Structure formats: C-alpha cells, structure tokens
Amino acid sequence: FFFQAEDGIRDPLWSRGLGDVYKRQAYALYNPNVGYCQGMNFMVGFLMILSGYREEEVFWVFVALTKYKTANDQIQMNGIEGFYMDGFPGLLVAMRLFKEAMAICTPEIKNRLDDVGFPDELWLLKWISTLFLYSLPMSMCIRLWDYFCLLYTSP
Numbered sequence: 001f002f003f004q005a006e007d008g009i010r011d012p013l014w015s016r017g018l019g020d021v022y023k024r025q026a027y028a029l030y031n032p033n034v035g036y037c038q039g040m041n042f043m044v045g046f047l048m049i050l051s052g053y054r055e056e057e058v059f060w061v062f063v064a065l066t067k068y069k070t071a072n073d074q075i076q077m078n079g080i081e082g083f084y085m086d087g088f089p090g091l092l093v094a095m096r097l098f099k100e101a102m103a104i105c106t107p108e109i110k111n112r113l114d115d116v117g118f119p120d121e122l123w124l125l126k127w128i129s130t131l132f133l134y135s136l137p138m139s140m141c142i143r144l145w146d147y148f149c150l151l152y153t154s155p
Contacts, residue, residue, distance in 0.1 A: 026059055031066070037084040039129035046133050046141065083129055094128045095120065 027044075028036040043065070047058040067079035082090020099120055102110045113120070126134050131148070133141050 027062060027066075030059075030063065031081070034066070034081055034084045037129075039126075040084065042130040042133040043080075046138075046145075049138075050142070080131070091125070091129055095124050098124060098128060 025036050027040065028034075040062075044058060044062055047061055048055070051057050051061070065079060066081040066084075080090060082088070083094070084091075099110070123135075131141075132144055136144070
C-alpha cells in the first residue's frame with residue numbers, strides 16, 4: 001500500500017522506512033482536498049512502529065484519525081484532518097483549547113511564557129500538529145494516543 005511500487009513489486013530499500021510514504025504520498029492521493037502536510041510523517045511513522053509495519057492497516061487507521069466533520073459552519077474536533085486543511089482550522093481550535101487549559105491548569109507557566117514574550121506558536125504548533133510525537137517520549141505518546149482513541153471513538 002504505502003510501499004508498493006507501480007509494477008507491484010515491493011521496493012526493499014523503502015519497505016521499512018518512511019521514505020516511500022513521501023515518495024508515493026498515499027494519503028494525498030486518497031484525500032486530495034488535504035494532500036500532504038508536515039506532521040503527518042510523525043503520525044504515520046508512529047503507527048508503523050505500533051502496527052509492526054503493517055502498511056495497509058496504518059493507512060486506514062490514519063484515514064480514520066483524519067475524519068473531520070463540520071456542522072452549521074462550526075469546527076468540530078472529530079478528526080485531525082482540520083489540522084492539515086487549508087487555513088488549519090482544526091489546528092487553530094486545538095491550539096486555542098490547549099492555551100485555555102494551560103491557563104487554568106498551569107497558570108504560572110502560562111504567565112511566565114507570556115511575560116517573556118515567548119509566542120505559543122513556536123512550541124505549540126509542532127506539539128499539536130504531531131499529536132505530541134515530536135516532543136514527548138514514546139511511552140507517554142502511547143498512553144496519550146490510547147486516551148485520544150478512547151475519547152474520540154466512543155459513541
């Protein structure tokens with residue numbers, strides 16, 4: 001799927017790495033409205049490791065993670081597709097919600113960052129666009145992703 005060459009023969013140089021995800025851009029072909037954005041590679045790589053490199057499974061799990069809906073022109077966090085859509089509407093909502101939660105849960109940290117003029121976008125953008133895979137240890141990411149999947153797949 002991710003690593004299938006046009007002639008149907010698997011390319012051994014790419015079969016265990018992320019190179020062919022970029023090369024083939026399977027998700028971009030599946031969903032041309034979104035295409036490919038930075039940050040997706042972290043999620044696909046993480047899913048590849050967790051799945052034991054089952055490429056088709058990873059592709060469909062990633063598709064499920066990105067399902068995104070809008071209702072009455074209001075953005076809903078029903079998937080991460082909004083992180084990558086034009087204008088990044090879902091990412092902006094997630095960043096706002098994170099900053100609001102930070103102001104409530106850790107106001108001293110939030111205030112200190114504000115006092116020194118450290119823009120949230122410098123650190124928060126990468127954290128959220130990669131669902132924390134860029135900045136947290138894998139063991140913590142596994143627990144966090146378990147929570148996300150439980151939270152967003154429950155009826």
